[in-house]
Amino acid sequence: AQSVTQLDSHVSVSEGTPVLLRCNYSSSYSPSLFWYVQHPNKGLQLLLKYTSAATLVKGINGFEAEFKKSETSFHLTKPSAHMSDAAEYFCVVSDTGNQFYFGTGTSLTVIP
Amino acid sequence: DTAVSQTPKYLVTQMGNDKSIKCEQNLGHDTMYWYKQDSKKFLKIMFSYNNKELIINETVPNRFSPKSPDKAHLNLHINSLELGDSAVYFCASSQHPNQPQHFGDGTRLSIL
Numbered sequence: 339a340q341s342v343t344q345l346d347s348h349v350s351v352s353e354g355t356p357v358l359l360r361c362n363y364s365s366s367y368s369p370s371l372f373w374y375v376q377h378p379n380k381g382l383q384l385l386l387k388y389t390s391a392a393t394l395v396k397g398i399n400g401f402e403a404e405f406k407k408s409e410t411s412f413h414l415t416k417p418s419a420h421m422s423d424a425a426e427y428f429c430v431v432s433d434t435g436n437q438f439y440f441g442t443g444t445s446l447t448v449i450p
Numbered sequence: 451d452t453a454v455s456q457t458p459k460y461l462v463t464q465m466g467n468d469k470s471i472k473c474e475q476n477l478g479h480d481t482m483y484w485y486k487q488d489s490k491k492f493l494k495i496m497f498s499y500n501n502k503e504l505i506i507n508e509t510v511p512n513r514f515s516p517k518s519p520d521k522a523h524l525n526l527h528i529n530s531l532e533l534g535d536s537a538v539y540f541c542a543s544s545q546h547p548n549q550p551q552h553f554g555d556g557t558r559l560s561i562l
Contacts (some may be wrong), residue, residue, distance in 0.1 A: 352521030369470055372550060376491075381454070426491055432548050437506065440493045 340365045340433050345439035352449045357401075357416040359444045361429030364410060371412045372430040373403055376443075382428060390410060399423070424448045453477050456541050456554040464562050471526045471557045472500060473541030481505075481547050484516060484522035485540040487556070493540075498517055499524055536561045 345360040359439045363369060370389045374382040386397025393405045399422075412429060429441040456477045463469055475482065483506075484496040497516040498506035504516070513529040524541060538558050540549040 360532045370548060374482065375506075379555070381542075381555045382493075382551075383553070387550055438495065438548075438551070440495075443491045443493075445491075 340369065340431050340437065340439045340442065342429050342431050342439050342441040344427075344429050344444050346444050347442065348445045348447070350447040350449060351419045353421055354418050355447065357366065357414070357419045359414040359427050359429075359446065361412045361414065362410055363401075363412060363429070363431045363443060365431055365433060367433050370432040371403075371405060372432070372438075373401070373412075373414050374428045374430060376428065378425070385414070385427075392436040419446075419448045421448050421450065453552050454541055454543055456539075456557050458557060459555065460558050460560075462560045462562065465529050465531055465533060468527070468529045469531060469559075470528070471539055471541075473524050473526070473554060473558075475522055475541075475543040475552070477543055477545075477552060479543040479545050479552070480521060481544045481549070482518065482521075483542040483544075483551065484524065484526050485542065486510075487538045489537070489542060497526075498522075498559040501529050505547065507540070532558075533561050535559060 341364045371386040372387045376382045384393045388395045388405045396402045399433045401416045427444045431439045457472045481500045483498045499518045502518045515527045518524045538556040541554040544551045
């Protein structure tokens, strides 16, 4: 069975400081992993995806994530937060079937 | 150029009514989805169609019925609306199942 756990429901950082949003997954297969961002009153937008190529994945807007199989983690990072990064972030795992499993989301606040 | 468009954006109606939400994608994708997002931002997949065939049909009330007249459209009809149906409904599409999804901006349904 697949599942996704986002360890923090809320994260606050100061502008210009690093961002770390944590995600752990469980999967019986080699999973595909995704991070999506949702800005207020908008749909979800793909930030990046891991599909068994390089374990360090670079995405849009300076975000990246590292797939660590031994830790079953796929944490999202950014070296320097910007005010426009304030949003809801979702970690998603997909198995070899047709299903996507969404985490419960992490709300990121950026303090000026 | 809106990739995934949903109409209406807002829907306010009374309990017991029947309503429809329309979704269209101009990306040439084969797969389309409907999600429900509750007030705590939790996303739940409801249905998925691939080439007009139903491939995911999660446990949702029979009052919800999807219809896919062609690959570019997936509409959602809801009968006998209830208070608990109040949520944001997102349509999404992907090239194939398990591929990254493109989301619409959502339809905010409020039941009075």
